[in-house]
Amino acid sequence: MDNSYLMNPFIRIAGYKSLLIGFAGLLLISFISYITGTHFNGLLFVGFAKDSKFVYYLLEHIIGWISIFIFLYLSGIILSKTQFRLIDVLGTSLLARLPLIIAPLIRLLPYFQSFVFQSWEMYFIYGVYLLSVIWTIVLLFNAFKISCNLKNERLIISFAVSMILSEITTQLILNSITFKF
Amino acid sequence: MKSSILLLGLSLLLSLNSFSQGYKKLSDSEVDKNKVKIAQDFATNYLTQAKKGESYKIQDEAIDIIKNYFTEQNQKLVYHQLKVQFGDFQSLEYAETWIQRNNDTMQIIRLKGEFEKSYKKLEIKVVIDNFNKIAGFWIIPWSDMLK
Amino acid sequence: MNKNLPLICPSCESLLKVKQLHCERCETEVTGLYSLPIMSQLAMDDQKFILDFVKASxxxxxxxxxxxxxxxxxxxxxxxxxxxxxxxxxxxx
Structure with a gap:
């Protein structure tokens, strides 16, 4: 399972290749997020609102990606004993976000375009989102593990700290620009 | 085994559906254009007048509670709060209409409003009763979920 | 048939050493106690990796x-x- 394409594609894909595929994915996710009105405020909060221009949905994904990249890269610099490449952390952390496309894709279905609070549509879409976030976190973990060659406690603790810090940073940046852009 | 799980899932989904769907979104052909126009005119008039620093004189388009609440002072206060947080009103457009399944005397008309400082559009929710009178009015951040 | 060089004692799991070497051509036999070179102590996969790495410059x-x-x-x-x-x-x- 750990070595499968679904859970750990980074055994075979990293560097520029992962950056290119990941970037194409980022544009696609941002576009589907825009047409379905799916906001990503970090990984923890998903919002359903067709209320902004495309650039804002794009920005949410770029800020989320760059923020996690910075913290993973810094953790790697501090803790890794190997000479890892920036492009691997940058590319794999972007490719790891691909599962986030699932919730916006489901919102293309008429049922999920606008719905009532606490309806089955709401619980279903939140459930799907939760699964896609878990998948993304597993991918991010494997991306970090392979890119920076960290193991055991160093890997687990630095990953958890990076995730928390990047989540806080993303929330702060997005909240500060929401009504002032 | 698989089909029974599927059946169980489907029945759960349907029961959840009937339980939670107290509201129904009207299709374009079901929408009462007259009600939409009343909602749009009311919201546009109030917001454009307030933007100019003036107050909107409510005629017979609203029920008494709304009329009594929407005094000159309250109109200014509401707009001031909006302006501080989201900037001046720019424009609005019609989005959708919902009705309550067990009470079709009221229609919820949802408009999307653009404000100067806000990157995100706001929801201008207008409730209109059977006599085509405005019975409710809210301005909140837009959500695709009806709350 | 490819035979893997045994590295670990099957009885006590200590690292094995070379005691005897044999010349296939003249049948000479050398007896002594020699440590295995580090390369030979690596797993076969690792040895192959090192060889491929050298071949890939x-x-x-x-x-x-x-x-x-x-x-x-x-x-x-x-x-x-x-x-x-x-x-x-x-x-x-």
């Missing part, structure tokens, strides 16, 4: 292409082998 990029793996995967494998060699060197001292 020490390029991890070429290695990654040949093995159809990503660059960091190959580099991590090399790091593991380096760690293994360091450990063997420390144990040998």
């Amino acid at each position: 020490g390029s991890l990029k070429v290695m990654a292409q040949n093995m159809k793996l990503s660059y960091p995967t190959v580099r991590n494998r090399l790091d593991d082998i380096i760690n293994g060699i360091n450990k063997l060197e420390r144990n040998g001292q």
Whole structure:
């Protein structure tokens, strides 16, 4: 399972290749997020609102990606004993976000375009989102593990700290620009 | 085994559906254009007048509670709060209409409003009763979920 | 048939040493007690990796292409082998 394409594609894909595929994915996710009105405020909060221009949905994904990249890269610099490449952390952390496309894709279905609070549509879409976030976190973990060659406690603790810090940073940046852009 | 799980899932989904769907979104052909126009005119008039620093004189388009609440002072206060947080009103457009399944005397008309400082559009929710009178009015951040 | 060089004693799990060498041509036999070179103490896969790495002129990029793996995967494998060699060197001292 750990070595499968679904859970750990980074055994075979990293560097520029992962950056290119990941970037194409980022544009696609941002576009589907825009047409379905799916906001990503970090990984923890998903919002359903067709209320902004495309650039804002794009920005949410770029800020989320760059923020996690910075913290993973810094953790790697501090803790890794190997000479890892920036492009691997940058590319794999972007490719790891691909599962986030699932919730916006489901919102293309008429049922999920606008719905009532606490309806089955709401619980279903939140459930799907939760699964896609878990998948993304597993991918991010494997991306970090392979890119920076960290193991055991160093890997687990630095990953958890990076995730928390990047989540806080993303929330702060997005909240500060929401009504002032 | 698989089909029974599927059946169980489907029945759960349907029961959840009937339980939670107290509201129904009207299709374009079901929408009462007259009600939409009343909602749009009311919201546009109030917001454009307030933007100019003036107050909107409510005629017979609203029920008494709304009329009594929407005094000159309250109109200014509401707009001031909006302006501080989201900037001046720019424009609005019609989005959708919902009705309550067990009470079709009221229609919820949802408009999307653009404000100067806000990157995100706001929801201008207008409730209109059977006599085509405005019975409710809210301005909140837009959500695709009806709350 | 490819026979793997046994490294660990099946009885007590200590590292094995060479006691006897044999010349297939003249049947000469040398008896003594020799430690295995570090390269030979590595797992067969690791030995093959090192040989391929040398043949690829020490390029991890070429290695990654040949093995159809990503660059960091190959580099991590090399790091593991380096760690293994360091450990063997420390144990040998």
